[in-house]
Amino acid sequence: MIKVTYIESDGTSRDVNVEEGVNLMDAALDNMVPGIDGDCGGVCACATCHVHVEPSWIDKLKPMDETEDAMLELTDDRNENSRLGCQIVATPELDGLIVYTPEGQH
Amino acid sequence: MITETVVIVGGGQAGAQAAVSLRQEGFEGRVVLIGDEPVLPYQRPPLSKTFLAGELAKERLFIKPAAFYEKINVEHILGETVSAIDSSQQVVSLNGGQTLDYSHLILATGGQVRQLDCPGASHPQVHYLRTLADVEAMQDKFTAGARLVVIGGGYVGLETAAVAVKHGLKVTLLVARPTPLSRVTSPEVGKFFRDVHREAGVTLCCNTGVESIEDDAGDGEVAAVVTDSGYRVLADIVVVGIGLLPHVELAESAGVACDNGIVVDEYGRTSVDNIYAAGDCANHPNPIYQRRLRLESVQNAVDQGKAVAATICGKDKPYAQVPWFWSDQYDLKLQTAGINSGYDQAVVRGEIASRSFAVFYLHEGRLLAVDAINRPAEFVVARNILSKGLSVSAERLQDESIPAKALADEQAEKSVKKEGPSQQVA
Numbered sequence: 001m002i003k004v005t006y007i008e009s010d011g012t013s014r015d016v017n018v019e020e021g022v023n024l025m026d027a028a029l030d031n032m033v034p035g036i037d038g039d040c041g042g043v044c045a046c047a048t049c050h051v052h053v054e055p056s057w058i059d060k061l062k063p064m065d066e067t068e069d070a071m072l073e074l075t076d077d078r079n080e081n082s083r084l085g086c087q088i089v090a091t092p093e094l095d096g097l098i099v100y101t102p103e104g105q106h
Numbered sequence: 107m108i109t110e111t112v113v114i115v116g117g118g119q120a121g122a123q124a125a126v127s128l129r130q131e132g133f134e135g136r137v138v139l140i141g142d143e144p145v146l147p148y149q150r151p152p153l154s155k156t157f158l159a160g161e162l163a164k165e166r167l168f169i170k171p172a173a174f175y176e177k178i179n180v181e182h183i184l185g186e187t188v189s190a191i192d193s194s195q196q197v198v199s200l201n202g203g204q205t206l207d208y209s210h211l212i213l214a215t216g217g218q219v220r221q222l223d224c225p226g227a228s229h230p231q232v233h234y235l236r237t238l239a240d241v242e243a244m245q246d247k248f249t250a251g252a253r254l255v256v257i258g259g260g261y262v263g264l265e266t267a268a269v270a271v272k273h274g275l276k277v278t279l280l281v282a283r284p285t286p287l288s289r290v291t292s293p294e295v296g297k298f299f300r301d302v303h304r305e306a307g308v309t310l311c312c313n314t315g316v317e318s319i320e321d322d323a324g325d326g327e328v329a330a331v332v333t334d335s336g337y338r339v340l341a342d343i344v345v346v347g348i349g350l351l352p353h354v355e356l357a358e359s360a361g362v363a364c365d366n367g368i369v370v371d372e373y374g375r376t377s378v379d380n381i382y383a384a385g386d387c388a389n390h391p392n393p394i395y396q397r398r399l400r401l402e403s404v405q406n407a408v409d410q411g412k413a414v415a416a417t418i419c420g421k422d423k424p425y426a427q428v429p430w431f432w433s434d435q436y437d438l439k440l441q442t443a444g445i446n447s448g449y450d451q452a453v454v455r456g457e458i459a460s461r462s463f464a465v466f467y468l469h470e471g472r473l474l475a476v477d478a479i480n481r482p483a484e485f486v487v488a489r490n491i492l493s494k495g496l497s498v499s500a501e502r503l504q505d506e507s508i509p510a511k512a513l514a515d516e517q518a519e520k521s522v523k524k525e526g527p528s529q530q531v532a
């Protein structure tokens with residue numbers, strides 16, 4: 001299990017144990033983490049699973065592809081640490097990962 | 107104080123969204139979701155894609171886990187249909203005999219597949235693809251070497267063919283129109299998908315209707331699909347994807363106005379007080395296109411579910427979204443923003459042969475829609491242009507020296523300038 005901490009916009013923090021190979025959108029939905037909608041079911045088509053990754057972790061993630069980069073343009077508050085949860089797959093190297101969820105998806 | 111009850115008829119994407127959004131909007135009364143399928147609301151798009159391919163576990167289809175509905179206190183009655191609505195008493199009756207009083211009633215009844223209408227259409231090997239049960243019923247036939255005939259060149263037909271041919275089935279795809287996807291896209295994009303499927307090994311026949319289905323050996327095992335061009339194609343399995351008919355019978359019987367779906371206003375309200383509709387079944391006004399639309403998509407179901415929930419909670423959030431759709435076939439992601447009907451100009455950006463291009467559809471110089479094939483940036487920029495009503499020029503859209511991202515920004519500046527100094531950008 002890989003520990004991922006989701007921190008909500010109001011500061012509420014919750015640790016979720018994510019199975020290796022499961023993406024952060026599915027893990028959020030399974031564990032009722034608010035702020036992650038995942039309308040398209042995780043195929044990088046809707047940008048409703050936007051998260052801000054804790055800056056110290058951003059370089060440890062697999063770089064985003066062209067689709068994710070484009071889809072993030074649909075989000076309201078994109079910054080250099082923005083990623084789509086559906087594109088971050090839990091691996092042992094990500095144990096301890098921290099992500100911030102927005103108040104609501106667009 | 108009497109507790110209010112919202113009854114949601116329909117356990118699909120729109121119904122589930124409405125339930126969740128009611129709580130998010132602060133509704134504190136009772137919420138009861140009634141679904142005619144025996145399972146919790148699930149996503150339909152993967153049914154003809156990754157789930158059919160066996161790449162997505164069943165648990166992953168569900169929109170929310172059971173515990174979620176418990177946590178937000180949404181009751182659900184599954185495997186039950188509503189037989190009648192008494193709108194004067196505000197009561198619904200279920201087939202099982204139960205009745206439920208409602209303060210607000212949301213009809214998220216979706217639709218039913220259009221049935222093949224020809225002799226032999228009820229052959230046991232003829233399947234439709236709308237529900238989880240439909241896919242589960244056909245999955246054991248999806249084995250390498252099996253002969254599949256797909257009837258219908260829409261999203262469902264094409265996606266099914268793509269999954270099947272990848273699995274080694276021998277696939278014949280019959281398309282009634284001159285090109286696939288003719289209802290939703292242009293002949294150019296339709297031809298592209300036709301060629302993609304043919305290259306992948308699908309025998310794709312356009313302008314081909316079905317005359318009848320025969321039982322090949324009289325044992326129900328093999329169907330013979332007889333086309334209007336005189337072919338007789340043997341099939342171990344037939345999958346029919348020829349469209350959806352909105353479920354309106356219940357609404358009509360309650361006196362709710364229906365016309366190609368349940369007629370609603372921008373708040374999701376029907377012609378009858380305290381009855382609303384959302385999703386595939388709802389015929390709604392779209393301010394961007396200034397006409398009525400009935401859309402069959404996740405985006406529409408989600409956004410209308412939200413709008414109806416807001417209306418019930420007394421918040422004005424009229425539904426005014428740019429429609430968008432996607433389809434995954436082979437290595438291709440088709441993303442469509444907008445509705446192209448009525449276009450008078452199709453502008454291609456990129457090379458069609460490169461399998462990465464976008465087609466922008468314009469009417470009198472105004473953008474109506476885009477089909478983006480492996481071009482997410484063009485899809486995104488088109489959504490922005492459409493939602494903000496920006497002007498575009500065909501020359502710029504096809505100029506690949508301008509990055510897709512920049513199309514919206516520079517257009518924004520241009521349109522502001524054109525409108526004169528009174529228009530300020532915030």
